[in-house]
Amino acid sequence: DTGVSQNPRHKITKRGQNVTFRCDPISEHNRLYWYRQTLGQGPEFLTYFQNEAQLEKSRLLSDRFSAERPKGSFSTLEIQRTEQGDSAMYLCASRSDRGFYNEQFFGPGTRLTVL
Amino acid sequence: AQSVTQLGSHVSVSEGALVLLRCNYSSSVPPYLFWYVQYPNQGLQLLLKYTTGATLVKGINGFEAEFKKSETSFHLTKPSAHMSDAAEYFCAVSGATGTASKLTFGTGTRLQVTL
Numbered sequence: 001d002t003g004v005s006q007n008p009r010h011k012i013t014k015r016g017q018n019v020t021f022r023c024d025p026i027s028e029h030n031r032l033y034w035y036r037q038t039l040g041q042g043p044e045f046l047t048y049f050q051n052e053a054q055l056e057k058s059r060l061l062s063d064r065f066s067a068e069r070p071k072g073s074f075s076t077l078e079i080q081r082t083e084q085g086d087s088a089m090y091l092c093a094s095r096s097d098r099g100f101y102n103e104q105f106f107g108p109g110t111r112l113t114v115l
Numbered sequence: 116a117q118s119v120t121q122l123g124s125h126v127s128v129s130e131g132a133l134v135l136l137r138c139n140y141s142s143s144v145p146p147y148l149f150w151y152v153q154y155p156n157q158g159l160q161l162l163l164k165y166t167t168g169a170t171l172v173k174g175i176n177g178f179e180a181e182f183k184k185s186e187t188s189f190h191l192t193k194p195s196a197h198m199s200d201a202a203e204y205f206c207a208v209s210g211a212t213g214t215a216s217k218l219t220f221g222t223g224t225r226l227q228v229t230l
Contacts (some may be wrong), residue, residue: 004158033217042119042205042220043159059123091158093218101166102147102209102216106158 001024010071013082020078021022021110025094033104034067036060037089049075055070082114087094100106117142119209121221129229136224138206141187146178148189149207150180150216155206159205165189201228205213 005024013019025032030051035043046065047057051072061067064082069075079086089111094106122137140146148167151159163174170182180191189206203225207218 007131012187023146032178039220040124041206042222043218045217045219085222095216101164102211102218103161103164104158104218108217111156 002102004092004094004105006090006110008110009108010063010111011112012115014082014115015084018078020076020088021073021112023077023107025074025092025095026105027073029094029105030068030072031095032069033093033095034077035074035093036092037091037109038087043091044099046077048112049063076081079112082112084114087112087114102108117144117146117210119206119208119219119221121206121224123224124222125225125227126197127227127229130198131195134186134191134200134226136170136172136197136204136226138180138189138190138191138207138221139187140206144210146227147209147211148182149175149180149182149209150189150191151205151220153203153205153223161170162191162204196228198228198230201226213225225230 005020032049034046037043049069064080066076067103089109091109092107095104118141120139150162163229165182174220178193203223205223206221209218
């Protein structure tokens with residue numbers, strides 16, 4: 001068990017470009033969550049998957065954001081036409097239904113900087 | 116709806132002194148409560164959690180927290196601070212299952228430990 005991994009760890013892009021992040025959850029974890037953390041704030045929920053089904057999306061997730069989990073394993077988060085306000089740390093977490101009481105395991109995050 | 120309030124964005128203690136980080140929550144369902152720690156440029160690590168049962172929960176690194184339903188509080192304590200405890204601490208609340216399982220975080224408390 002190697003933990004939750006996220007790639008890339010850092011991404012610098014220019015405003016208007018598209019970016020995609022990847023999250024590999026702990027194997028056999030069927031639930032996967034994306035959170036966004038801006039400077040000086042706590043993480044905020046973005047979206048949530050149970051297997052390949054996206055069950056909830058936050059109002060924070062504008063139509064420029066899309067997330068997928070095509071085979072119920074890894075997930076991608078894409079931001080189209082990036083804006084400076086998208087600069088943040090994007091965190092991924094996973095958990096198992098068989099695990100303890102909603103214990104979510106977090107990856108190291110992808111830090112996005114939009115110039 | 117759920118929310119978390121962490122009183123004090125910065126707390127400074129001397130090495131060996133008591134650490135007390137405050138957290139109050141609001142939840143429309145029986146809450147699961149968590150404390151996470153975040154070191155610079157890293158993801159979140161779970162310190163401890165309350166789900167059901169004993170209201171005093173012990174976590175890693177000597178931390179503990181007490182769930183007080185009447186006060187809607189879940190304060191984090193450690194009897195004796197170490198330099199290595201300097202980090203950002205987040206309190207979080209969730210429900211048990213489904214879409215209620217997303218974590219709602221407070222804004223965090225930065226703990227500084229001085230010699």
